Amino acid sequence: MAEPYVRTRIAPSPTGEEMHIGNLYTALINFVWARKNQGKFIVRIEDTDRTRYVQGSEQRLLQNLKDYGLDYDEGPDIGGDYGPYTQSERLDLYKKYALQLVEQGSAYFCFCSQQRLAELRQQQRKQKIIPPKYDRYCLRQYSKEQALSLYQQGKPAVVRLKIPQNQSIEFIDEIRGKISFDSSLIDDQVLLKSDGFPTYHLAVVVDDHLMKINYVIRAEEWISSTPKQILLYKAFGWQLPKFVHLPVLRNPDRSKLSKRKNPVWVSWYLKEGFLPEAVLNYLALMGFSHPEGKEIFSLQELIKVFDIARINPVGPVFDLVKLEWLNGEYIRAMTDPELKEKIIQYYNRFFNKQLDKDLVAKTVPLIKERIKKLSDYWFYCRFFWERPISYQLNLQPHQELLARIIEVLSTLSNWTADEIGSLMVNLAKKQGIVTGKFFMVLRVAITGQKITPPLNESMEILGKQECLERLQLALKHKG
Numbered sequence: 001m002a003e004p005y006v007r008t009r010i011a012p013s014p015t016g017e018e019m020h021i022g023n024l025y026t027a028l029i030n031f032v033w034a035r036k037n038q039g040k041f042i043v044r045i046e047d048t049d050r051t052r053y054v055q056g057s058e059q060r061l062l063q064n065l066k067d068y069g070l071d072y073d074e075g076p077d078i079g080g081d082y083g084p085y086t087q088s089e090r091l092d093l094y095k096k097y098a099l100q101l102v103e104q105g106s107a108y109f110c111f112c113s114q115q116r117l118a119e120l121r122q123q124q125r126k127q128k129i130i131p132p133k134y135d136r137y138c139l140r141q142y143s144k145e146q147a148l149s150l151y152q153q154g155k156p157a158v159v160r161l162k163i164p165q166n167q168s169i170e171f172i173d174e175i176r177g178k179i180s181f182d183s184s185l186i187d188d189q190v191l192l193k194s195d196g197f198p199t200y201h202l203a204v205v206v207d208d209h210l211m212k213i214n215y216v217i218r219a220e221e222w223i224s225s226t227p228k229q230i231l232l233y234k235a236f237g238w239q240l241p242k243f244v245h246l247p248v249l250r251n252p253d254r255s256k257l258s259k260r261k262n263p264v265w266v267s268w269y270l271k272e273g274f275l276p277e278a279v280l281n282y283l284a285l286m287g288f289s290h291p292e293g294k295e296i297f298s299l300q301e302l303i304k305v306f307d308i309a310r311i312n313p314v315g316p317v318f319d320l321v322k323l324e325w326l327n328g329e330y331i332r333a334m335t336d337p338e339l340k341e342k343i344i345q346y347y348n349r350f351f352n353k354q355l356d357k358d359l360v361a362k363t364v365p366l367i368k369e370r371i372k373k374l375s376d377y378w379f380y381c382r383f384f385w386e387r388p389i390s391y392q393l394n395l396q397p398h399q400e401l402l403a404r405i406i407e408v409l410s411t412l413s414n415w416t417a418d419e420i421g422s423l424m425v426n427l428a429k430k431q432g433i434v435t436g437k438f439f440m441v442l443r444v445a446i447t448g449q450k451i452t453p454p455l456n457e458s459m460e461i462l463g464k465q466e467c468l469e470r471l472q473l474a475l476k477h478k479g
């Protein structure tokens, strides 16, 4: 059922060079759920962990979303009613809310040194206390007023959440159903660090609340963070959003999708010649099934038929071979002029090549049925732009045949694929050579390659003079 007003968000951390394909998947589902419900899709940059911050990463993340057409309604570069959308610009807010929690007794100052905390952990480990937890020394040691005054005097402190003991913290995950945690196993989380920066838990809850996010849709790995965040919502007296934890994508061997087994950066897919629409379509199939069992559908159709309840939480397999197949289907569904444009843009953007438009237009019908990715175009068609410098077949034993071919083709005035074809078939017959072998020699002589688009058509496009010159070169080629 459609919700009245849905606000979703992704909250990437600029800790890497590029967006991970798993994050694009999360972004897609957030985008689709917002669009389906006439809601808003928001991007917030979570850059409070300064030790993991990578310069320039934020701009690349936003560019990745744009490249895939996942337009957001509010975000760091476009603003919105609930900005700023970059956490490092909201530090005062987090501090205010952390102090509010201290004031109401839901959190407390902790002045313990790193050294004491390390010793404590070591001790607990020895005593086999699992998981090790902060011992609330500062909570016992200082009254609220004493602690506040020490803090105001500038004594380095963190703010910790006072996790209630022996409680079951439960929430409903919209895909997985009821999930519960034992609060006794949760450490008193640091909410505000001594440098004034919030930790993830505080910042995410404050921002999701202030930005009116009512669907938190994120990856499975955040499930264990949810009880801590729920405690924060409760401490503030704020309404909980709905929680949706998406399945983690897996390699075909079922291991977690990782750099070692699969390319994971979303920019890699574009550079490799995948179409953004095809990648999104494939990601949509991760855990979700179209009600009519369709595998190929547009983003618009996805928005129409999508339902969170249809997502299967069992780790879906991300298979590059299947994605290639799907990409090929998208290529075939394009009109020739559309494909021509895509090819020109692709080689321009990623390889800085300015391909001749007319030549691309002529060659597109020859390869449209064969290519799976835009990068396959060059594999088949490079020879239209570049004369062969090497040959995939030794042409030495075929010198005489090449000489005959040149002789015969020189007489042809109507240089069309059909005429070239029938002339060559006749010549093969006359020479007593099986056509397959004959055409392989001709193919390699003209293109250098054993695998090419249909040869007669290719020769028509190259033109008579160019073909004859190439045959001469092949004839002269030694080795």
Ligand code: GLU
Binding pocket: 010, 011, 012, 013, 046, 204, 217, 218, 219, 222
């Ligand atoms: N900053 C977290 C990330 O890097 C966001 C997690 C969340 O969605 O709550 O993915």
